[in-house]
Amino acid sequence: MEMTRREMLRKSGKFILLTGAAATAFEYVLAGKAEASPNYEITKHWWAMIIDVDKCIGCGNCVRACSEENDVPEGYFRTWIERYHVEGWDNAHPEVDSPNGGFDGFPDNHKGEKSFFIPKLCNHCADSPCTQVCPVGATFTTPDGVVLVDEKYCLGCRYCIQACPYGCRFLNPKKNTADKCTLCYHRITQGLTTACCEACPTSARVLADLKNPKDPVHEFLRTHSVQVLKPHMATGAKVFYKNLDGSVR
Amino acid sequence: MLNLIPGVEGYMYPNEIELQWSLLIVLYPYITGLVAGAFILASLERVFKVEEVKPTYRLALLTALAFMLVAPLPLQLHLGHPERSFEMYLTPHRSSAMAMFGFVYLWYLMIVLLMEIWLDYRKEIVGWAESSTGVRKWIYRILTLGSRNVSPAALRVDDKVGYFVTLVGIPSAFLLHGYVGFIFGSVKANPWWSSPLMPVVFIFSAMVSGIAAVLLLYMLTSKLRKMTIDMRCVDTIARYLLYAFIIDFSLEMLDLVHRIYEADESLRALDFMVHTKLYFSQVILQIFVGTLAPIALLGLTQVWKFAEGARKSIYAAAGLLTLIGIFAMRWNVVIGGQLFSKSFLGFTSYKMEFATREGLLPGVALMVLPFVILWVLVKLLPPWPKTA
Numbered sequence: 076m077e078m079t080r081r082e083m084l085r086k087s088g089k090f091i092l093l094t095g096a097a098a099t100a101f102e103y104v105l106a107g108k109a110e111a112s113p114n115y116e117i118t119k120h121w122w123a124m125i126i127d128v129d130k131c132i133g134c135g136n137c138v139r140a141c142s143e144e145n146d147v148p149e150g151y152f153r154t155w156i157e158r159y160h161v162e163g164w165d166n167a168h169p170e171v172d173s174p175n176g177g178f179d180g181f182p183d184n185h186k187g188e189k190s191f192f193i194p195k196l197c198n199h200c201a202d203s204p205c206t207q208v209c210p211v212g213a214t215f216t217t218p219d220g221v222v223l224v225d226e227k228y229c230l231g232c233r234y235c236i237q238a239c240p241y242g243c244r245f246l247n248p249k250k251n252t253a254d255k256c257t258l259c260y261h262r263i264t265q266g267l268t269t270a271c272c273e274a275c276p277t278s279a280r281v282l283a284d285l286k287n288p289k290d291p292v293h294e295f296l297r298t299h300s301v302q303v304l305k306p307h308m309a310t311g312a313k314v315f316y317k318n319l320d321g322s323v324r
Numbered sequence: 325m326l327n328l329i330p331g332v333e334g335y336m337y338p339n340e341i342e343l344q345w346s347l348l349i350v351l352y353p354y355i356t357g358l359v360a361g362a363f364i365l366a367s368l369e370r371v372f373k374v375e376e377v378k379p380t381y382r383l384a385l386l387t388a389l390a391f392m393l394v395a396p397l398p399l400q401l402h403l404g405h406p407e408r409s410f411e412m413y414l415t416p417h418r419s420s421a422m423a424m425f426g427f428v429y430l431w432y433l434m435i436v437l438l439m440e441i442w443l444d445y446r447k448e449i450v451g452w453a454e455s456s457t458g459v460r461k462w463i464y465r466i467l468t469l470g471s472r473n474v475s476p477a478a479l480r481v482d483d484k485v486g487y488f489v490t491l492v493g494i495p496s497a498f499l500l501h502g503y504v505g506f507i508f509g510s511v512k513a514n515p516w517w518s519s520p521l522m523p524v525v526f527i528f529s530a531m532v533s534g535i536a537a538v539l540l541l542y543m544l545t546s547k548l549r550k551m552t553i554d555m556r557c558v559d560t561i562a563r564y565l566l567y568a569f570i571i572d573f574s575l576e577m578l579d580l581v582h583r584i585y586e587a588d589e590s591l592r593a594l595d596f597m598v599h600t601k602l603y604f605s606q607v608i609l610q611i612f613v614g615t616l617a618p619i620a621l622l623g624l625t626q627v628w629k630f631a632e633g634a635r636k637s638i639y640a641a642a643g644l645l646t647l648i649g650i651f652a653m654r655w656n657v658v659i660g661g662q663l664f665s666k667s668f669l670g671f672t673s674y675k676m677e678f679a680t681r682e683g684l685l686p687g688v689a690l691m692v693l694p695f696v697i698l699w700v701l702v703k704l705l706p707p708w709p710k711t712a
Binding site for chain 1: 335336337338339340342344345399402403404405406408409411412415416417419420421422423425507511512513514589661662665666667668669
């Protein structure tokens with residue numbers, strides 16, 4: 076194959092600076108088609124997330140990182156943190172707050188009763204109601220198990236927002252299309268973790284690949300008591316919470 | 325815990341604070357309900373041979389058409405990207421209840437309504453195409469669609485096909501509005517909406533509102549034209565309105581009793597909402613003013629014999645209250661379903677805007693527009709009996 080000196084320098088420079096895999100994928104990343112990268116085999120992954128409730132300290136790092144990474148409009152949240160206070164046996168009526176989605180952390184007004192933080196994000200449901208109701212298929216599930224919105228196709232009818240039992244969707248006021256957590260698809264298809272997981276100082280949230288037999292998620296799921304949010308909704312939610320309190324909804 | 329977001333009580337998921345479906349989405353089921361109800365009234369004469377309601381047959385069809393033409397407009401105005409709405413026809417997502425709207429709408433508009441109206445008017449259109457002058461002549465000539473054969477044999481075919489179209493039209497009208505109910509009733513995430521009764525309640529409430537609208541329009545147009553109101557006709561319509569209303573109210577009460585008796589996790593939140601934020605629109609407007617009052621008024625006319633003038637006033641009052649009540653019902657379904665958090669721990673508020681895309685002003689305009697269209701249709705295709 077003929078190669079000019081300039082091309083040779085550029086390619087070898089890229090291979091020196093980046094890893095072999097990243098160098099091969101680089102052109103696709105620049106073209107904005109990371110998922111088409113030959114390094115990423117879409118059928119070999121099935122993405123999920125595990126959240127260790129006991130580890131979350133409500134610092135808000137994840138919310139800020141998500142907001143910055145994904146240019147989330149102010150006042151809307153692709154991920155947020157809730158603080159629960161449960162008094163005595165009254166599990167059905169917890170007191171919950173989430174000032175600005177936990178973006179700035181939480182004020183210290185602990186009352187002494189049972190209290191804990193719950194990070195929330197799209198559950199990337201295997202049987203997602205939002206995907207079911209989209210009239211044009213703009214919301215879809217990727218073969219690797221991530222629920223995404225095609226913003227060039229979305230009508231902005233907001234049926235999906237109504238259909239999500241978890242309140243994870245919103246209408247992006249700049250684009251007038253449905254918006255939600257993408258599980259940082261642009262990152263995870265490059266072998267990176269999500270912005271929220273990367274920013275979490277206690278590893279309370281960890282990206283998991285359920286199709287990868289070597290992923291520690293399998294050991295985690297085998298050895299811990301885990302639960303998904305609103306299991307009665309039968310959405311096939313793939314965000315697994317360790318030691319989830321019954322008061323959480 | 326203190327909540328500093330205005331209009332919010334308790335805890336809402338942060339993305340829930342803003343309501344997604346506004347006044348325009350209240351109008352959408354209201355308008356399609358009027359279409360379905362008016363058509364079902366028309367079919368009473370055609371299919372079920374209720375001769376008494378004949379004077380309203382054509383008016384009911386034109387009313388249905390006028391509202392049908394406006395039905396998609398609130399949706400278009402509401403969409404974030406209305407320019408992409410045609411994608412619902414090109415690439416419909418088959419699992420979506422909403423995706424089928426375009427097809428149900430087209431089926432109903434093109435096959436049922438337009439065809440029935442055309443067949444019913446064809447003979448007159450051919451006559452008007454010959455007797456009119458100027459622009460009107462051309463309009464009628466176009467409306468004949470090139471078919472000028474008005475021989476008795478051809479008219480017999482018109483009548484047979486028209487009967488068949490109406491026959492198909494009844495389940496289609498049920499489909500149109502039952503389907504709108506299904507859009508809400510199938511949202512499992514929302515306990516205020518999620519109910520298999522929703523499509524049935526929507527169908528009966530549609531019949532109630534459509535019948536009331538045609539009853540009022542018939543009385544009003546008769547008055548404006550200084551014609552005597554056919555009392556046999558309005559008595560019969562009022563009786564059917566009462567029957568439909570009793571079924572509608574029973575179904576809604578069944579839904580309510582079922583919810584209260586089942587008392588699932590959502591009941592406390594929904595009950596609180598009905599007693600606070602929805603109290604005026606649900607308890608006062610929908611149940612007392614818009615349902616029990618008209619049922620009582622119409623019921624009275626069945627028990628006692630009133631003079632003609634009194635009956636007219638009672639029917640007019642009952643019709644108006646009915647239209648208010650059904651509007652309140654649509655409001656309570658659409659807006660009420662978004663006022664509580666899916667966490668059942670809090671409530672938000674709906675603040676209607678005025679001169680914005682989804683505000684009160686376009687809402688009012690959208691409710692006036694069908695009457696403007698109806699006026700044009702009535703001028704073009706007079707629905708009055710030939711003897712009038």
